[in-house]
Amino acid sequence: MTSGPSDTVRPIGVAVLGMGNVGTEVVRILRDHAVDLHSRVGAPVVLRGIAVRNVEIDRGVPAELLTADAEALVARDDVDIVVEVIGGIDPPRELILAALNASKSVVTANxxxxxxxxxELAEAAERNRADLYFEAAVAGAIPVVRPLMQSLAGDQVDRVVGIVNGTTNFILSAMDDTGADYADMLGEATRLGYAEADPTADVQGYDAAAKAAILASLAFHTRVTAADVYREGISKVTADDLATARALQCTVKLLAICERVVDPEGKERISVRVYPALVPREHPLASVNGAFNAVVVEAANAGRLMFYGQGAGGAPTASAVMGDLVMAARNKFYGGRGPGESTYAKLPIAPMGDTPTRYLVNLHVEDRSGVLSRVAAEFAAHEVSISTVRQEGAGEGARLIVVTHLAKESALAETVAALAEIEDVIAVNSVLRMEGTEE
Incomplete structure (x- = not known):
């Protein structure tokens, strides 16, 4: 006969800040799996309190656990770990700093x-010998933060590229499947609950840019903020763009791309960017559809690794939170600490204008002789090499679809501006970057 875990050791006290979809699932797991958590940690993991805005709402937990005073809850002597799932900047920033400055570990999905x-948060954690865990902040349940911080700590990561926003991936996947336009699929995403009432953070790329900044910081041992990330959203992607992509055996995905690049003097820099891009159908990211996320990591020795799964939702995100919580609790019990921030490399951020990419340029043109040569001349004048070009349609619907070799962003921008001035070019319909293709 085996005995259960001892009840004589000091419990690890947990405070949960926020009880939305994720917070509700975290609380459920803490309460329903208390015995298992005790065994995994070595000490009881006890929920001390839950900070909410309105304590009068029935949330299915004992009323004595609820409080509207998050500051007092964080400051309690019997709280060892603070789980922040409120979201936004303030008051979470002040609450997390208060916890770290009191040497309490923090788990956040923010x-x-x-x-x-x-x-700022990492320095507070280091100064006070506390843990700061944030696996749930990137790609929901997909474990990508810990592999970058720990599993690949002895390797050199060269590139991280991923689909890290489920809302935009659902919209683009649906546009690809149905031929519908952006507005219709955004409406469908809203109806199904994939898109917020105000979808700006998702569809304009802000959410993906925040995640890209976190991934780049971890991968390249360099502090990267959201302001360092070049960002474009998906609101200008059209059904025609998806049709053109299909004709090229590609699809369109909103990608977060973080990679090492070398400047003309041979010095390393990093490029961090978010934008919709054409991806070949055979690329592993092309088959990531619906609200799923995936991240591909390319390392010098490990090669290509792919992490795939649910990128959002209460239960999947809570799974990542709980993984961090168990790690933090074990550290509290055994007296250790998890890895802290690593910024020794201090690599500069490459300007977007210097970033080489392939492009697809869709032009509405006059259907007459000499158009192609005049268009090609502008590409050549700005040192943008053409890979392929073809004409679609005729008469008033004539289009030229130009695919380039690798070219700098600045050179392509100059080319597009010049094309718009050609009399034979009625309009530059769209410009899309291409990723995952050969040069």
Missing amino acids: KALLADYTG
């Missing part, structure tokens, strides 16, 4: 806060 204030 990508917006981390993207701008990781340095």
Whole structure:
């Protein structure tokens, strides 16, 4: 006969800040799996309190656990770990700093806060010998933060590229499947609950940019903020763009791309960017559809690794939170600490204008002789090499679809501006970057 875990050791006290979808699931797991958590940690993990805005709402937990005073809850002597799932910048920033300054460990899913204030929070954690965990801040249940911080700590990461926003991936996947336009699929995403009432953070790329900043910081040992990330959203992607992509055996995905690049003097820099891009159908990210996320990591020795799964939702995100919570609790019990921020490399951020990418340029042109040569001349004048070009349609619907070799962003921008001035070019319909293709 085996005995259960001892009840004589000091419990690890947990405070949960916020009880939305994620917070509700965290509380449920803490209460329903208390015995298992005790065994995994070595000490009882006890929920001390839950900070909410309105304590009068029935949330299915004992009323004595609820409080509207988050500051007092964080300050309690019997709280060892603070789980922040409120979201936003304030008051989470002040609450997390208060916890860290009191040598309490923090688990957070707050990508917006981390993207701008990781340095401040990490320094407070280091100064007070506390843990700061944030696996749930990037890609929900997908374990990508810990592999970058620990599993690949002895390797050199060269590139991280991923689909890290479920709302935009659902919209683009649906546009690809149905041929519908952006507005219709945004409406469908809203109806199904994938998009917020105000979808700006998702569809304009702010959410993905915050996650890209976190991934780049971890991958390249350099402090990167959301302001360092070049960002474009998906609101200008059209059904015609998806049709063109299909004709090229590609699809369109909103990608977060973090990579090492070398400047003309041979010095390393990092490029961090978010934008919709054409991806070949055979690329592993092309088959990531619906609200799922995936991150591909390329390292010098490990090669290509892919992490795939649920990128959002209460239960999946709570799974990542609980993984961090168990780690923090074990450290409290055994007297250790998790890895802290690593910024020794201090690599500069490459300007977007210097970033080489392939492009697809869709032009509405006059259907007459000499158009192609005049268009090609402008590409050549700005040192943008053409890979392929073809004409679609005729008469008033004539289009030229130009695919380039690698070219700098600045050179392509100059080319597009010049094309718009050609009399034979009625309009530059769209410009999309291409990723995951050969040069």
